[in-house]
Amino acid sequence: MSVQASSAIAENPWLAQSVEIAAVTPELPGVATYHLRFRDAGLNARYRFRPGQFNMLYLPGVGESAISLSAANENSGTWDHTIRVAGNVTRTLAGLGVGGELALRGPYGTCWPLDECAGADVILVAGGIGLAPLRPAIHTCFAERKRFGRTTLLYGARSPDMLLYRRDYDAWTDRGLNLSATVDRSQPGWSGDVGVVPLLVDRLRPLTPANSVMFLCGPEVMMRYNVRSALERGLRRDQIWVSLERNMQCAVGLCGHCQLGPAFVCKDGPIFRYDKIERFLNVEGL
Amino acid sequence: MTAGARPRTSPEIETLLLAKTDFQAFLDQLWQGGYRVIGPTIAQQAIVYDEVRRVEDFPRGWTDEQSGGQYRLKRRDDEAWFGFVVGPHSPKRYFFPPQVAVAQADRTATGWQFSEVPDQEPPYALLGVRACELAAIAVQDRTFINEQYVDPIYRRRRERALIVAVNCTQAASTCFCTSMNTGPRCTKGFDLALTELPDSFAVEVGSDRGADVLSTLTTTAASEVELQQAEVARQQAVDQITKRLDTKDIRDLLLGNLEHPRWDEVATRCLSCTNCTMVCPTCFCSSVKEVSDLTGDHVQREREWDTCFNWDFSYMNGGVVRNQIRSRYRQWLTHKLASWIDQFDVSGCVGCGRCITWCPVAIDLTEEVAAIRETPA
Numbered sequence: 001m002s003v004q005a006s007s008a009i010a011e012n013p014w015l016a017q018s019v020e021i022a023a024v025t026p027e028l029p030g031v032a033t034y035h036l037r038f039r040d041a042g043l044n045a046r047y048r049f050r051p052g053q054f055n056m057l058y059l060p061g062v063g064e065s066a067i068s069l070s071a072a073n074e075n076s077g078t079w080d081h082t083i084r085v086a087g088n089v090t091r092t093l094a095g096l097g098v099g100g101e102l103a104l105r106g107p108y109g110t111c112w113p114l115d116e117c118a119g120a121d122v123i124l125v126a127g128g129i130g131l132a133p134l135r136p137a138i139h140t141c142f143a144e145r146k147r148f149g150r151t152t153l154l155y156g157a158r159s160p161d162m163l164l165y166r167r168d169y170d171a172w173t174d175r176g177l178n179l180s181a182t183v184d185r186s187q188p189g190w191s192g193d194v195g196v197v198p199l200l201v202d203r204l205r206p207l208t209p210a211n212s213v214m215f216l217c218g219p220e221v222m223m224r225y226n227v228r229s230a231l232e233r234g235l236r237r238d239q240i241w242v243s244l245e246r247n248m249q250c251a252v253g254l255c256g257h258c259q260l261g262p263a264f265v266c267k268d269g270p271i272f273r274y275d276k277i278e279r280f281l282n283v284e285g286l
Numbered sequence: 287m288t289a290g291a292r293p294r295t296s297p298e299i300e301t302l303l304l305a306k307t308d309f310q311a312f313l314d315q316l317w318q319g320g321y322r323v324i325g326p327t328i329a330q331q332a333i334v335y336d337e338v339r340r341v342e343d344f345p346r347g348w349t350d351e352q353s354g355g356q357y358r359l360k361r362r363d364d365e366a367w368f369g370f371v372v373g374p375h376s377p378k379r380y381f382f383p384p385q386v387a388v389a390q391a392d393r394t395a396t397g398w399q400f401s402e403v404p405d406q407e408p409p410y411a412l413l414g415v416r417a418c419e420l421a422a423i424a425v426q427d428r429t430f431i432n433e434q435y436v437d438p439i440y441r442r443r444r445e446r447a448l449i450v451a452v453n454c455t456q457a458a459s460t461c462f463c464t465s466m467n468t469g470p471r472c473t474k475g476f477d478l479a480l481t482e483l484p485d486s487f488a489v490e491v492g493s494d495r496g497a498d499v500l501s502t503l504t505t506t507a508a509s510e511v512e513l514q515q516a517e518v519a520r521q522q523a524v525d526q527i528t529k530r531l532d533t534k535d536i537r538d539l540l541l542g543n544l545e546h547p548r549w550d551e552v553a554t555r556c557l558s559c560t561n562c563t564m565v566c567p568t569c570f571c572s573s574v575k576e577v578s579d580l581t582g583d584h585v586q587r588e589r590e591w592d593t594c595f596n597w598d599f600s601y602m603n604g605g606v607v608r609n610q611i612r613s614r615y616r617q618w619l620t621h622k623l624a625s626w627i628d629q630f631d632v633s634g635c636v637g638c639g640r641c642i643t644w645c646p647v648a649i650d651l652t653e654e655v656a657a658i659r660e661t662p663a
Contacts, residue, residue: 060400061576062576087603103391245602247601247602249572256594261541261628285608286608
């Protein structure tokens, strides 16, 4: 499923390519989108990924971190990654400004199965920063509008000021995305829903279960409850895909860290059809 | 199979005899041919793999006594060169080294330069490789060479290596290769295979590379008597194996019992010390750490063996997935014996028994499987 950017990467999975930070868009407290451009212009032009795939971002002397692509930015010719400061790599990255240099290898992993979903109603369900790996899928739905039925985004964040990409919502809605957002805690000025995302799944109208697919990305517990709601609404397990997070170090199925049952989350995932991973996902501490 | 010992293209030749008195010439020949010759030798009261230059380096006249949590060297009452079983080392450490640089970064006037680290190791001649170890090499080939992504260091070392196997003529109480169909007879994956006789080795040729090496040595054709002697010696190993692992439906058995109470029970004994994974000839988990020089201008990415028994192995920002020893032991055993089959179409266990011998509290995976089999969910 994964797409190789260059033969060099295919030959030695450890060889990373130099990229620079072309721009930084602050998103939320501790979250920013880094617009990365390969220093090799030819490579920047050749690079391709599929929505849902991730890259390994490398800072020499600090380490690597697996980060999903959040957009192919055609305007700036950059590959965008929305990153929350969570560890050494992301903290150091946040300290680099425009022009800062790092290395990238990828893309890795499976993608949202948009190719198989022609004609279907696409329901995207995201929690918190889990919206980032779904954003390229939203862009694909817009770019190939006629290939899909209704597109819906059900999104939950802790509070209204933690809603990611909020500046884009009007444009997304104008382009036909049915967007419902909910927050755990309200703030002054918020007139939307308060509560967990499964409530949005429960209320989703219209819904044609037989002709729908659902892509989920967020904390595992959030995905679990949303899947439960989706199944109650009549979707089948093989119409649901989840994006999983595990400790990914090599990204190529060689280091062993990301295993979940028989799956290497890095190369067999991160996106799994739910019926294929459910049995292992629901075992605590596996 | 893309690596290592290729099957012979010429018709099979008879078993030859290499006199022990000619073995030093064999070693010399390998060193002169550019090989770094690795074989069994004694260090720190164990038989380990290391460089061997002289036949005196072999543990001649020594044997190993092994049982759960026990390993002891003991004098033999003869001068057999390979009269022991397997030690804590395996060929794994040569193809998949415990520590190796996989990439590097150098700060230059125009920014960081990212590059590979050329592997400088000369080709290995691995001498004394047992049948279970040949099987383990084949298992690791699937992980490092035959999948979508290839480990370049493993592939290079593997493809250039000469493998001289030795048939076991005895077994330890921890051996169960017959249950895993991996031994004790060496049947494939070698360039040459030896069976030790009192004054000579019966040599079988497994590849053209092996035939080429052997052609430069003084050998004689083995007589019926000597062939029979070799067969008796090999059968002795088969007869001494007492440990069994019932592998019937083992994948479904283990993956269908992920909440079995035995995982709680074994967790009260397991120290999560990582010994089993360090001695296992197929465990492949690793981590990469950043190693900078004092200026910070040169950074090496060094890969080290890691293990699913380390607490932070499954660390994520949200927390450690396998926070309990129960989870970590379950991961190791179910991976080794069950999900490995999903991943690589082969068991991750070759029945060498190292994890039993080197477990400080003598946990025996065959007993753990039997306990789950007795009372499945």
